[in-house]
Amino acid sequence: MLDLVSTRRDVLKTGGALLVAFTFADTALPALAESGPRRKTVESDEIDGFLSIDADGRVTVYSGKVDLGTGLRTALTQIAAEELDVSLDRVGLIQGDTELTPDQGPTWASLSMQICGMRIRQAAATARKALVEMAAARLGVPATELRIEDGTIKGDDKSISFAKLVGGGTFSLKVDNDAPVKHPASYTIVGKSVLRLDIPSKVTGRFTYMQDFRIDGMLHGRVVRPLAIGAHLENVDATSVNDIPGLIKVVREGNFLGVVASTEWAAIQATRKLKATWSHWEGLPEQASLWDYVRATKINSDKVMANVGDSAKALLDAPKHISATYDFAIHTHGSIGPSCAVVEIDEGKITCWSASQATHRLRRQLAAMMGVPLDNVRCLYIEGSGCYGRNGHEDAAGDAALLSRAVGGQPVRVQWMRADEHGWDPKGPPTLIDLRAGVNETSEIIAWESEFFIPGDGLAPVPLIAATLAAVPPTPIMEPYRFGNADVMSANSAIPYTFPNIRTVAHLLAETPFRWSWVRSPGRLQNAFANECFVDELAAFVGVDPLEFRLSHLNDPRGAELLQRLAALAKWRKRLSPRRDPQDDVVTGRGMSYAKDFPSPTYVGAVADIEVDRRSGEIRVQRFFVVHDCGQVINPDGVRNQIEGNVIQTLSRTLKEELLFDRSAVTSLHWATYPILTFPDVPDVVIELLDRPAEKPSGAGEAAAAVVPAVISNAVFDALGVRLRSVPLTPAKVLAAIERYGQRPSREL
Amino acid sequence: MPTSVSLDVNGRVVTIEIGDPGMPLLYALRDNLQLKGPRFGCGLGQCGTCAVLLDDEPVLSCEVPLSKAANKKVVTLEGLGSPEKPSPVQQAFIDEQAAQCGYCLNGMIIHATALLAKTKDPTVPQIKKALADDLCRCGTHLRIVRAVQRAARRA
């Protein structure tokens, strides 16, 4: 398996983007008899959009989705190798190059396997069928008597290789959705824990991350952001940096300010020394009253996410009621390596290398910002530091484009500093959730109502900071796709449980305090937190074991099986929460949570064992059990790796993370003010995968995140009898909750 | 005032001409010497991605002025091993598939190497403590701990 990145300009101009069609004299497929060089197609209904086979029989897969450090590269390669019956080391992958790979939308929502993987499987299956037909004609052996062994088709003592059949040519065939795919029982590559071949070069410093990418004549740029988010640049004193050796230019366009230098260190020093004055701006809400602000924000529209029976009437009729409000803080992506991009402009043609998860989309945004035709922009993906949503890569690309233009198109590399990343990446928006339930005399839940206060949309391109600061008039280029559920933050708001009357409404707000985007498991995480905690509240309210409560309200055999397996894995013992009268300073608790994740649809359940120190308020998570069903598993170890990552990253978000800000700007600008979980706080994670080879693979990149916050909050309740309804679950909140509730038993809480 | 600083990097003596001897070692390694192992993460001494061994002691190269490294011995991730001949710690990371994006691994491997040089058979809490200042955003921690344990067993 090879990772192919076009990094040299000569490659870009010639060979890389061109395929030479091969002429077949006696082929069964006249469509192949097309000659002369032509541009490689990026159509997603053509085999050639996704696959090519060269004269040496090497297969190249072209993927619109990109590997964000999740091992997707390996999994996609496995799928193509399996379906074509070639060994893994014959397959290379090109990802996210707008000139070579189809536009499959941004890499998000853990849909890569569902959308991209399945498309590549179908393209490979179509190619396989075509190859076998060609071989049948060439060898004079019926297709049914042929078999494929590592890229060679054999039968009746004759054989012919893929290379001989199409080497260097094109298929010029539409992807056939009915082309037969291999039966999972015959798999030799898919379903195996193939070792990731990027790891040896990553552990030895040989791997080229975006942050390491260099080209000849490259200059270094850095940006100077406004002191307040909406401030105007009143004055820049370019002479203040005159004495910095290597400084080439101070660049200003409107409120966009940056520097270009011949060395990286000179660029950094220049941004530190540059004297600029910004206007006063205080357009952000007070952090202390954030939730009042969210509640008071104008609602653009309401979206009914679930409506069963008549919840309003049922609530009125119910003799007993329970209600709660949950909130979930603003989060940052927090990639360990800050965003980075290189842009050069050569004779009006813009080339951009970045770790964008959506290069086709970035291409449209750059073309619009720079006022050039789409054809004049090429964006190439190079893997960067882990990316958990739309972070700052596209913005760094926008910065580099403006800076490159200011120095006559010379290639400029922009790497954000830590404060740029923490201060200016798009944020995970604040989420506020109200829940109510009605209970009848016989302790049955007869009504469930929930309201989610969230920003709408969220799948549209996030505006480039450079375009906003430079005040480039917005003339966006239309996107070629439409999305099913465009309101990202509403995911998982509807519950997977059956109550006779349910109403769930998403209030789509007119605004949210910060430029925002999807951060791993957007909405799914926040909403499942509130729902799964409230389910736990209901179970305690009616005095039923939380596992039993869930099972008795679940009409989904796959979900029920998952919960049974979870109970077995964690050795769940039936009990009521909370444990009675905690006396010790350190008390233990155990919580449970479940989700049928939307839109992946992956089933996941978790149990966690925790300790709470009642003196310090600290929560320590000791053990985490996860059972995970994402249908067919392509690479089991890859899935486990994703689950571990989801659990640990989300524990970090649950226990520690909260964006800090004043009325002007973000103030948590580094890891000391925005701490994340570190080694000493990482629990054991025990995982069980339910493999369902007959089902389609669904996502593993985000589902397990959705269950994490509720498990911990529910475990705290089990330990102490207090409810934590606000993420992050900080020691201060634990102490305040203990203080507020004292040690009364749960029924009175 | 341009100055030149000599140091031994991965067994090779190099001389670097720079305008500012206060420039952190990290930029000399990455920009002047084109090394990719030490990485920029924060520039503030908070994340560990820039770690190198300086006279066998782990340091954060974003915090060490180049002038302080003059005439000293620097070993980077590249100096520990290569894909063809990985060091025992690097091999253990491969065996445990201890990476997601892998951006943080430089700090992990440098600090694990330094730990194992002094503590032959570290306990899990000792490993976690030794890596406590190395941040990983992908949540690869458990595999990293297992990799260090594996490397310790092999040594």
Ligand code: FES
């Ligand atoms: S870059 Fe040196 S510690 Fe973060």
Ligand code: FES
């Ligand atoms: S593996 Fe991505 S930051 Fe550690």
